[in-house]
Structures are given as structure tokens and as C-alpha cells.
Amino acid sequence: MARTKEFDPDAALQKAMELFWERGYEATSMSDLVEHLGIGRASLYATFGGKRELYLKAYERYLENGVDFVGLLSQPGPVLPAIRRLVELYLEESTDPATAPRGCLVVNTAVEVAPHDPVVARRVEQNWDFVETALTSALTRAKAQGELPAGKDPRALARLLLTVLQGMRVIGKSSDNPARLRDAAEQALRVLE
Template identity: 70%
Template sequence: MARTKEFDPDAALQSALELFWRRGYEATSMADLVEHLGIARASLYATFGSKRELYLRALERYGEQCGPTVVEELSQPGPVLPAVRALVMRFAEEASRDALRRGCFVTNTAVELAAHDPECARRVEEAWRSLETALTSALIRARAQGEFAADRDVADMTALARMLLVLLQGLRVVGKADPDPGRLRDAAEQALTLLG
């Protein structure tokens, strides 16, 4: 007869996500995970496989929790540029209020692992492409609605979306290292002047 799990795998995955997000991949050992999750090492391996597999599942979970919010914010009917401005300012505010200095789990993965882990690099690129696509679509819609000068073409919207992607990720990195609200707010506001 098969034994039933003595823990909730979903809750354990969420707890692992929080630990990896706070400490990073390399600084989190299997012993740390065993202690933090309160799960026997054998059960952890049987349920999630290796530490790396657990990390990748945590990264996937993070994307499921955070990704749809941005797309929803940018796809609301009505004027687009106020939503883009609000998104940028929200990233700046969240980065300055992050008492744990966790940053963005995707950005943390990019900085720590993407250069030498192709699967992590692929997942980071996938997350960034999704955000860039949402920004590009929103800006093209804003252009079609007359929120930009008529001489701004679609290529301008794509380049602007890429700049905003880099800004948003940069806000998370700077906020993790030095969450000075003035620095983050000033950077965000200056970048937003490009929206017109």
C-alpha cells in the first residue's frame, strides 16, 4: 500500500520559493530547505527531485503568481499611458519598500544563474519576453488611440517597451542593493518623460 504524503507539496513549494527568493540558489542548501520546509530530506527528493528542480519549480510558481497581474494592468480598456505610468511607479515604490530586499525572483535568477545555466536563462528570457510583449502591445494600442504624437511609429513603441523592461528590472536590482526611495522615484519619473 502506498504511503500518503505527510505534507502539502503545494505549501512546501511556496515555502521553498520564499526561501530561494530571500537567499538565492547558491546560498540555500538542501539542509536549509529541509529545516525551513520541515520535510525529511528523502521526502523532499522524492517529491521535488534535486535542489535545482525545486528551484525551477519555484521560479515557475513565481511567474504564475506575478506575471498575469502586469498583463491585466496593461490590457484594461481606456487610456493606456496612465496604466503604464502606474506600473512603472508601482515597481519603483515596491523596490523601495522591500524590507527583505528580495528584489524580483526572475531578475535574481538572471543575475545569479542565467550566465551558466541555460535552463534558467531560457526561463528568464521567457519571462522578460512576456513582459516586453505586454508593454509593446499596450504602447501600440496607446499609439492607435492617439496617446502619442502621430510621428511615433511602431518601431518607436517596441524600443520604448524594451527601455521600460530594462528600467523595471533595473529598479528591482537597485532597490535590492540600496532602496533609496528618492533615487528610484527620480529614475522612474525621468524615464516616464519619454512617454510624452
């Protein structure tokens, strides 16, 4: 017994996520969002709450649509080719002029928002944990399958890869030198041999 929503909340959240992704938290105003989402101001507040809550929901939406680590790394068979594909995926997104400037929303959030918002900081750290865990279990499996030398430490290697991936995203945001990140990615992969 109510009026139906005129807009699709899912599509609106997607657009909000893209705007936050491109411009950052502080530089994106509620008026910008109202304009780009094509919905009324009050509808925005009624559906998503204030700016901070909307950002948190946009952040989660980003994670849902992001790189599928588990799907990529948990496939049966050899592990290292999957890790190579993962690194190359990050490399492409970090060097392509169309996608590099926006970087990764998690990195952007870690840098701009997390230091001033404990809730956000926890979410970001959970993501680091998640990626690290996915890489660790993949490398552990690789070691069991003989793809990784016996002396290597899967968790330590996962932590190096995690750090390199985020570093690539940062440098890609302000550099149009693909060779730089290509070399870094290649050297990072060579650690696994």
C-alpha cells in the same frame, strides 16, 4: 492504495520559492530547505527532485504569483495610467525596505544562475520577451488611441521600460535612497509624453 502525503506540496513549493528568493540559489542549502519547509529530506527529493529541479519549479511558481502584466495592461480604456501604475508598483517594491532587499527572483536568477545554466537562461529570456511583448502591445494600443505621439516607436519604448524596471530592482537591492528610483521612474514615464 497508498499512503497520503502529510504535507501540502503547493505550500512547500511556495516556501521553497521564498527561501530561494531571499537567499539566492547557491546560498540556500537543501538542509535549509528541509528545515524551513518542515518536511523530511527524502520527501523533498521524492516530490521535487534535486536542488536544481526544485529551483526551476520555484521560479515558475514565482512567475505565476508575480505581477500580472496582461491583466494590468489589457484592461479597456486608457493605457498610460495602467503603465504608470505598473511603474509605480515596481517603484514601491524596489524602495520598500521590507521588499527591496530580496528584489525580483527573475533578476536574481538572471544574474546568479542564468550565465551557468542554459535552461535557466532560456526561461529568463522568455520572461524578458513576455514583458516586452505585453508592454509593446499596450503601447501600440496607446498609440492607436492617441495617447502616444504618432512619432513614437512602441517596441523601442517597451524595451526602455523593460530595462528601467530591471535596473530599479538591482539598485533597490543595495540602496535605501527612494528618491533616486523615484526620479528614474518619473523620467522614464516622461518619455511616453
